[in-house]
Amino acid sequence: MKRYLFLMAFACLSYQLLAQIGINTESPQQLLHVDAKGNTSANSNVSDDVVIDKSGKVGVGVLSPTAKLHIETTVSLPAIHLADGSEGDGKILGSKDANGNMTWLTPPTSWTKVVNFTGGLRNYLNGYSALLLSVQLPESGNYIVMLRWWGTANTSFGLISAYLNIKEGVNNVANDAADVNKDNIEYYIKYPQSGAPFSFTSYLRGSFTANKWLKLYISPSTPMPAGQYSWTIGNTTSKELNPTVIILKI
Amino acid sequence: MRIYTLIFFISIMQFLPAQVGINTQNAYTGSVLHIDPKGNTSGTTNSSDDVLIDASGNIGIGTLLPKAKLDIVKAGTNSPLRIVDGGQGTNKVLKSDTQGNASWMDMPSTSAANYSITGSVLTFNAGTVYLVKAIPISANGFYQIVIRWWGRTWGVNGTGVTAAVFYLASSTGSGNAWTADEPNVKDSAESYVSTNATTDKNSYPFCFALPLSSQAAVETYLKVYIKVGVGGPWKTGEIDAWNANWNPSISVYRI
Numbered sequence: 001m002k003r004y005l006f007l008m009a010f011a012c013l014s015y016q017l018l019a020q021i022g023i024n025t026e027s028p029q030q031l032l033h034v035d036a037k038g039n040t041s042a043n044s045n046v047s048d049d050v051v052i053d054k055s056g057k058v059g060v061g062v063l064s065p066t067a068k069l070h071i072e073t074t075v076s077l078p079a080i081h082l083a084d085g086s087e088g089d090g091k092i093l094g095s096k097d098a099n100g101n102m103t104w105l106t107p108p109t110s111w112t113k114v115v116n117f118t119g120g121l122r123n124y125l126n127g128y129s130a131l132l133l134s135v136q137l138p139e140s141g142n143y144i145v146m147l148r149w150w151g152t153a154n155t156s157f158g159l160i161s162a163y164l165n166i167k168e169g170v171n172n173v174a175n176d177a178a179d180v181n182k183d184n185i186e187y188y189i190k191y192p193q194s195g196a197p198f199s200f201t202s203y204l205r206g207s208f209t210a211n212k213w214l215k216l217y218i219s220p221s222t223p224m225p226a227g228q229y230s231w232t233i234g235n236t237t238s239k240e241l242n243p244t245v246i247i248l249k250i
Numbered sequence: 251m252r253i254y255t256l257i258f259f260i261s262i263m264q265f266l267p268a269q270v271g272i273n274t275q276n277a278y279t280g281s282v283l284h285i286d287p288k289g290n291t292s293g294t295t296n297s298s299d300d301v302l303i304d305a306s307g308n309i310g311i312g313t314l315l316p317k318a319k320l321d322i323v324k325a326g327t328n329s330p331l332r333i334v335d336g337g338q339g340t341n342k343v344l345k346s347d348t349q350g351n352a353s354w355m356d357m358p359s360t361s362a363a364n365y366s367i368t369g370s371v372l373t374f375n376a377g378t379v380y381l382v383k384a385i386p387i388s389a390n391g392f393y394q395i396v397i398r399w400w401g402r403t404w405g406v407n408g409t410g411v412t413a414a415v416f417y418l419a420s421s422t423g424s425g426n427a428w429t430a431d432e433p434n435v436k437d438s439a440e441s442y443v444s445t446n447a448t449t450d451k452n453s454y455p456f457c458f459a460l461p462l463s464s465q466a467a468v469e470t471y472l473k474v475y476i477k478v479g480v481g482g483p484w485k486t487g488e489i490d491a492w493n494a495n496w497n498p499s500i501s502v503y504r505i
Contacts, residue, residue, distance in 0.1 A: 023270050023283055034282055034283055034303050034307070036282045036303060036304065036305050037305065037306070037307070048306050050283075050307055060307070060309060060320060061307065066351075067352075069320075072319075077318060077319060078319070079319050079320065080318055080319070080322070080331075081316065081321035082322050082331060083313075083321075083322070083323045083324060083330070084323075084330045092343050093343065094341065094344065095339065095341065095342045095354065096340070096341075097340055099334070100332050100334045100338030100354070101328075101329030101332045102329055102331045103329065107343075107358075108357065108360070141360065142361060142362035143362075158446070159446075159454045163495065184495060185398055185400070185457075185495060186400060186457070187457045188454065188455045189457070190446070190454065190456070200458075200459075201459055202396075202398060202457075202459040204501075205362045205364065205501045206362070207362065250360040250504075
C-alpha cells in the first residue's frame with residue numbers, strides 16, 4: 001500500500017512536470033506535438049507540425065509559437081481558410097461586432113470618373129433646372145464632384161449666377177420625384193460682355209449609396225426674371241473649351 | 251518494479267501511433283488526429299463539429315479536408331474565428347507588423363461634411379483676422395477643405411479688386427484665438443476677386459472656391475480664419491442670414 005501511494009504520487013508529479021504527448025513522433029518538443037509526416041528532427045521539417053506549448057499557445061508549422069495562434073506557411077499554402085458565407089475575392093478579415101468575432105469585409109476603395117462635356121451645343125435657360133450629368137455609382141461612400149466650368153452666356157447684365165446641385169436618384173431621369181438633394185451652391189460671376197467665355201471651378205460633396213445615380217443639375221439664375229437668357233456650352237468639340245466634371249470617391 | 255518503469259515511461263513521454271481518434275473509433279482516412287466531439291461523424295458526414303489535423307499538418311475545424319494551414323468552416327451561429335486582445339471592436343480589421351503579428355485596427359475610412367456660414371450678419375474689416383469656422387475633428391487623418399465663398403464687399407481698390415487671405419490652423423479649442431493659433435497655421439492662400447467698383451451695399455455678390463489642406467488629430471479643431479487685405483470690408487449674411495446658397499459654406503473631406 002505504501003509503495004502504491006508512492007507510485008501514484010510520483011506519477012502525478014511526473015505528469016505535472018514532464019508530460020508531453022507526441023503524435024507521430026517519439027520526441028515531442030511541446031506539451032502536445034503532432035508531427036503529421038513523422039519527419040521532424042530538432043527544428044527541421046516542422047512545416048507539417050502542430051504544437052500546443054505549456055502556455056497554451058498553438059503553433060502551426062512552427063514549434064515555438066510566439067502568439068496565441070502562430071501560423072508559419074509559404075505563399076503557396078494559405079495560412080487561414082475561413083468559410084462563413086461572407087467570403088469573396090478581395091475581401092479583408094475584420095470584426096463584425098464589438099467582441100472581435102471575425103468575418104470577411106469589403107475593403108474601402110477609391111474611384112474617379114472624368115466627364116468632358118464635348119457632346120455638342122447645349123443651352124441652359126435661366127430659371128429652369130436642367131440635368132447636366134447622371135452617373136450610376138459603383139460603390140457606397142463619400143463623393144466629391146469637382147466642376148470646372150467653361151462656357152458663354154448671352155446677356156450683358158454684368159453679373160450672372162447659377163445654382164448647382166447634386167442629387168441622389170434611383171434612375172437617370174431628369175427632375176425625378178425620388179431625387180434626394182445632397183449639396184447645393186449658387187455661384188456668381190462678373191460677366192460684362194454677352195458671348196464672352198467665362199470659367200470657374202467649384203466643388204460639391206455628398207454620401208451616396210452603391211448603384212444609385214449621382215445627378216448634377218444646373219439652374220442659371222441672375223439676371224432674372226426666368227427665361228431671358230442662357231448659359232451655353234458645346235460651341236466647340238475641345239475638352240479645354242467646355243466644362244469638365246471630375247467625380248471622386250474618397 | 252516493471253510497473254514502476256512503465257509508469258515512469260508513460261509519465262515522461264507518451265508516444266502515440268499515427269491516426270489518433272478522440273471520441274471516434276474511425277479517425278478520418280489520412281488524418282493524424284481526428285476529434286469528433288459529438289461522436290457522430292461517418293465519412294465526411296456530420297463533420298461540422300470536428301477538429302482534424304491531416305497528414306500535411308493542416309488543421310481543419312468544421313471540415314475534414316483543410317485547404318490551408320488553418321481551415322475553418324462555419325457551422326451554426328457562432329463566428330468562425332474570434333480574437334480578443336483588448337483592441338477588438340466593430341468594423342475593425344487585422345493589421346500586421348513586420349513579423350506578421352496581427353492586431354486590430356479601425357477599418358480605413360473617409361468622411362465628408364459641409365458647414366454653412368449662416369445665422370448672422372458677419373463683417374470682415376480689412377486688416378483684422380476673424381475666425382470664420384472652427385471645424386470639430388472626430389478622427390485622425392488628412393483633411394481637405396474647400397471654402398465656397400458667397401458674399402459681398404463694401405469696397406474695392408482703384409483697379410476694382412478686393413482680396414482676402416484665408417488661414418487653416420489646427421487648435422485644441424474652438425474659440426477665436428488668432429494670436430495663439432497663428433503659429434499653428436497649416437495652410438494659407440489669398441483669393442483675389444474682381445467685382446464692381448462701388449463702395450456701398452449695391453455691390454455684386456462674388457463667389458470663389460478655395461481649397462486648403464491639413465493633417466488633424468481627433469478631438470481637435472481645424473479653424474478657418476480670414477483677413478481681408480485689399481478693399482473691404484467683406485460681409486456675409488446681410489442678404490439672407492439663413493439661406494445656405496447665399497452665404498459661404500465649407501466642405502470638409504477626410505481622405
